[in-house]
Amino acid sequence: MSLDQAKELLKRAQEAETRLRAIQIELGEPGVLRSPVRLRDLGRERAELEPVVEGAATLSRLVKAIDEAEEITRTSRDDDLLELARAELESARAALPGEVETLRALLVPRDPTDDKNAMIEIRAGTGGQEAALFAADLYRMYQRYLEDHGFGIEMMSLSPTGIGGIKEVVIMARGRGAFGRLRQESGVHRVQRVPATEASGRIHTSAVTVAVLPEAEEVEVAIAPEDIRVDVYRSSGPGGQGVNTTDSAVRITHLPSGLVVTCQDERSQIKNRAKALAVLRARLLDRRRREEEERISEMRRAQVSTGDRSARIRTYNFPQGRVTDHRVGLTLYRLPEILEGDLDELITALASARDEGRLKEAGVDGEDGS
Numbered sequence: 001m002s003l004d005q006a007k008e009l010l011k012r013a014q015e016a017e018t019r020l021r022a023i024q025i026e027l028g029e030p031g032v033l034r035s036p037v038r039l040r041d042l043g044r045e046r047a048e049l050e051p052v053v054e055g056a057a058t059l060s061r062l063v064k065a066i067d068e069a070e071e072i073t074r075t076s077r078d079d080d081l082l083e084l085a086r087a088e089l090e091s092a093r094a095a096l097p098g099e100v101e102t103l104r105a106l107l108v109p110r111d112p113t114d115d116k117n118a119m120i121e122i123r124a125g126t127g128g129q130e131a132a133l134f135a136a137d138l139y140r141m142y143q144r145y146l147e148d149h150g151f152g153i154e155m156m157s158l159s160p161t162g163i164g165g166i167k168e169v170v171i172m173a174r175g176r177g178a179f180g181r182l183r184q185e186s187g188v189h190r191v192q193r194v195p196a197t198e199a200s201g202r203i204h205t206s207a208v209t210v211a212v213l214p215e216a217e218e219v220e221v222a223i224a225p226e227d228i229r230v231d232v233y234r235s236s237g238p239g240g241q242g243v244n245t246t247d248s249a250v251r252i253t254h255l256p257s258g259l260v261v262t263c264q265d266e267r268s269q270i271k272n273r274a275k276a277l278a279v280l281r282a283r284l285l286d287r288r289r290r291e292e293e294e295r296i297s298e299m300r301r302a303q304v305s306t307g308d309r310s311a312r313i314r315t316y317n318f319p320q321g322r323v324t325d326h327r328v329g330l331t332l333y334r335l336p337e338i339l340e341g342d343l344d345e346l347i348t349a350l351a352s353a354r355d356e357g358r359l360k361e362a363g364v365d366g367e368d369g370s
Contacts, residue, residue: 006063006096009103013056016107020049048110055103062099065092108355113289114180117215118173119156119282124166125188127206132165134191134316135208137339139169142182144341151175156275157263170279172215179214184327184350186212187313194318203319207312215278216285223281229253230273235264252276259283314346328353 023046032038065088072085122139124131146153152174159167173182189208194201231251249264250272261283263276315324316335323338324331328349332338338346 003063003066003096006059006100009100009107010056010060010063012107013052013059013103016049016052017056020046020053023049044112044115052103052106055099055106059099059103062092062095066096104359105355108358111180113214114183115176116179117175118178118182119170119213119215119279120173120182120185121168121170121211121213122166123168123209123211125207125209127191127204129161129163129165130191130193130195130204131206131208132161132167133163133195134189134206135166135169136160136164137191138189138208138210139166139171141339141341141343142173142185143171145343146173146175146178146341148341149175149181151178155265156279158265172278179212181347181351182212183214184212184313184347184354185210190312190315192315192317192319211286213282213286214289216281221281221284221288223254223277223284227255228280229255232269248272250276252280254280254284257284257287259287325350 023042026032027039027042027046032042069085069089069092072081073089076082076085120142122135122142124135127134143153154172154174156170156172158169161167173179187210189210190205191208192203192205195204198204229252231253232247233249233251234247235249248267248269249262250269251260251262252273253260259280261276261280263272263279266272266275313325313327315326316339317324318335320333321335322331322333323335323346325346330346330349332345334342
């Protein structure tokens with residue numbers, strides 16, 4: 001790790017320092033204090049920049065110590081001073097790679113949607129009842145992962161099958177950073193196993209699609225009343241008293257885009273309407289976000305697939321007890337633990353690969369130029 005690389009990173013960090021000073025000034029302006037939305041946005045940006053500035057300050061002190069120690073070793077004739085300088089130089093050089101990597105990670109371009117709540121949609125794909133059963137397995141997997149990491153879970157919509165499977169389920173994961181953690185779970189999840197109904201013991205391959213969307217706030221996606229058609233009807237399927245006897249189910253059609261959202265889990269038509277609108281806003285925001293990413297950088301050209309739902313991203317092979325993520329070439333022989341929600345190793349590997357792609361796009365590569 002060269003000293004020149006460290007100095008180049010410090011130059012890039014100067015932009016963060018300049019922006020942080022501007023934010024501090026703006027936060028003191030009366031107009032900003034009267035605007036909750038602007039105040040919130042500036043607060044979030046400040047929280048993201050402060051660690052960058054602190055990391056740059058630490059690296060700057062280390063670079064200065066190396067420069068000063070090297071100068072002393074070149075010019076001093078004092079044996080005691082030379083011994084101290086050499087010890088300082090050895091210590092500072094040993095610490096340099098770690099501080100450089102810390103600042104590099106902090107300089108990864110952030111996606112503001114990473115901090116949002118996440119709407120997770122799981123749908124049975126090819127494979128009939130076996131796909132529906134695996135959709136239920138994935139639902140439980142994500143539920144346990146979220147619970148283990150302190151995220152709240154809100155059921156938005158559920159369409160079960162009669163044998164314990166799920167045709168479709170939509171949940172909201174609530175908590176800071178939920179979308180950033182789970183966004184790369186989007187895609188086709190393939191399962192290879194012997195179905196319980198298979199008498200011959202033949203392995204079947206089925207698929208489930210997962211879509212992870214950032215929750216859209218009303219200020220981000222405005223839906224005009226004239227752009228939607230709302231239909232109400234009687235709920236179907238299992239339900240408590242009153243669920244199947246009143247017109248509480250809601251179907252909302254967004255006319256400009258053709259998107260259709262239904263919700264029938266609540267007894268109240270008002271609550272179902274509110275949940276359906278939340279799902280619709282998230283889908284519209286996701287569509288807008290994906291269109292923007294395609295326009296700017298052809299879906300970022302990252303090393304890791306961005307989660308195109310037509311792409312197979314992961315295979316769960318029951319006979320071999322393995323899970324393979326095809327985007328990063330990672331295979332783990334811990335299938336039972338993963339289905340119990342132990343996703344940390346997979347999610348960390350995907351996040352690291354995505355960050356590397358973002359760093360390369362930003363011109364902050366990790367190659368040793370020494």
